[in-house]
Amino acid sequence: MSTTIELTDGGAPASAGPPQDGGEIRCGDLVRIFATDGVEVQALQGLTLSVDPGEIVAVVGASGSGKSTLLTILSGLDTPTGGSAVVAGTDLLTMGHAERVRYQRSTVGFVWQQTSRNLLPYLTASENVRLPLELANTLPRRERRRRVEELLELLEVGHVAGRRPGQMSGGEQQRTAIAVAVANSPRVLLADEPTGELDEATSAEVLEALRGVNRETGVTTLIVTHDPTVSEHVARTVQIRDGRTSTETLRRTETDEHGRARHVSEEFAVLDRVGRLQLPQDFVHALDLRDRVRLALEPDHVSVWSATPGSSAEPSPVADPVEIPTEEDR
Numbered sequence: 081m082s083t084t085i086e087l088t089d090g091g092a093p094a095s096a097g098p099p100q101d102g103g104e105i106r107c108g109d110l111v112r113i114f115a116t117d118g119v120e121v122q123a124l125q126g127l128t129l130s131v132d133p134g135e136i137v138a139v140v141g142a143s144g145s146g147k148s149t150l151l152t153i154l155s156g157l158d159t160p161t162g163g164s165a166v167v168a169g170t171d172l173l174t175m176g177h178a179e180r181v182r183y184q185r186s187t188v189g190f191v192w193q194q195t196s197r198n199l200l201p202y203l204t205a206s207e208n209v210r211l212p213l214e215l216a217n218t219l220p221r222r223e224r225r226r227r228v229e230e231l232l233e234l235l236e237v238g239h240v241a242g243r244r245p246g247q248m249s250g251g252e253q254q255r256t257a258i259a260v261a262v263a264n265s266p267r268v269l270l271a272d273e274p275t276g277e278l279d280e281a282t283s284a285e286v287l288e289a290l291r292g293v294n295r296e297t298g299v300t301t302l303i304v305t306h307d308p309t310v311s312e313h314v315a316r317t318v319q320i321r322d323g324r325t326s327t328e329t330l331r332r333t334e335t336d337e338h339g340r341a342r343h344v345s346e347e348f349a350v351l352d353r354v355g356r357l358q359l360p361q362d363f364v365h366a367l368d369l370r371d372r373v374r375l376a377l378e379p380d381h382v383s384v385w386s387a388t389p390g391s392s393a394e395p396s397p398v399a400d401p402v403e404i405p406t407e408e409d410r
């Protein structure tokens with residue numbers, strides 16, 4: 081059997097309600113449309129993403145693919161136009177003002193690209209980490225100093241405890257920022273381009289610091305970046321293209337027959353709940369696929385061909401055309 085589908089521009093469908101799984105971050109058919117001067121920009125076009133409790137996931141994509149829009153929504157600073165987004169049990173589309181403040185104060189922690197947005201310049205590293213503890217006022221006073229010391233040690237910045245941000249390196253500032261972000265033990269840690277202002281070696285240290293915090297505290301962590309090397313530091317990397325998740329790279333460590341560990345990466349196309357997927361761009365270009373393609377269901381896979389007239393890539397003989405009954409047959 082074969083069929084033909086149109087390659088569309090991914091128009092957003094109506095919301096199908098929250099995704100039904102136990103993810104700590106659950107986005108289903110998420111849409112964000114910006115309207116400026118009468119022109120509409122669809123920054124998110126039906127994005128689906130689920131992150132399990134305690135997982136660390138990187139979201140990567142080209143400039144303009146919708147990464148920051150996604151993170152701004154997940155941090156509670158913006159509201160999506162449609163779809164569903166539930167983080168640690170909080171529905172981000174319906175939460176009221178008081179719930180939003182609570183959500184930003186204690187459910188999620190943030191690390192932004194600009195170090196100036198993460199740390200107060202006139203406070204030392206210790207004072208910066210202590211500030212959210214003072215505001216939350218949930219930990220007894222005598223335990224706050226110990227908590228600050230523990231966090232600075234965990235992030236390996238104990239040596240800058242008494243320094244202000246201007247007296248620290250970029251990497252030290254970002255590692256202190258991570259300590260600030262997790263001070264009140266949030267359930268979810270969101271990092272937007274946390275290595276955007278750092279060189280390659282320092283970036284690797286900061287990404288390892290995020291992984292270390294995720295491992296030690298179990299905080300569910302989402303890192304948004306355009307840095308493709310992030311996939312070397314996390315087990316799952318989700319690629320966004322045109323406001324939708326397109327592919328995922330899963331990384332695992334295997335032991336060979338000589339007992340040597342080796343890293344294996346596998347790339348998968350993301351299939352959403354209604355069966356949509358984006359073909360990788362290099363596949364589309366290699367076969368010059370456009371407008372519509374032919375599909376055929378085989379016993380254990382699905383084949384895709386160009387439907388362009390004159391294309392040399394024709395369906396195989398096993399892919400019979402679908403027969404549509406005529407009026408006379410009925």
Ligand SMILES: Nc1ncnc2c1ncn2[C@@H]1O[C@H](COP(=O)(O)OP(=O)(O)OP(=O)(O)O)[C@@H](O)[C@H]1O
Nearest residue numbers: 114116121123142143144145146147148149150306
């Ligand atoms: N406030 C806004 N008003 C209008 N358009 C916007 C707004 N914010 C984002 N956009 C548009 O939405 C699309 C996605 O932007 P977004 O910033 O999420 O991409 P990004 O992947 O984070 O890019 P970068 O890596 O360059 O930061 C872009 O086309 C952008 O121009």
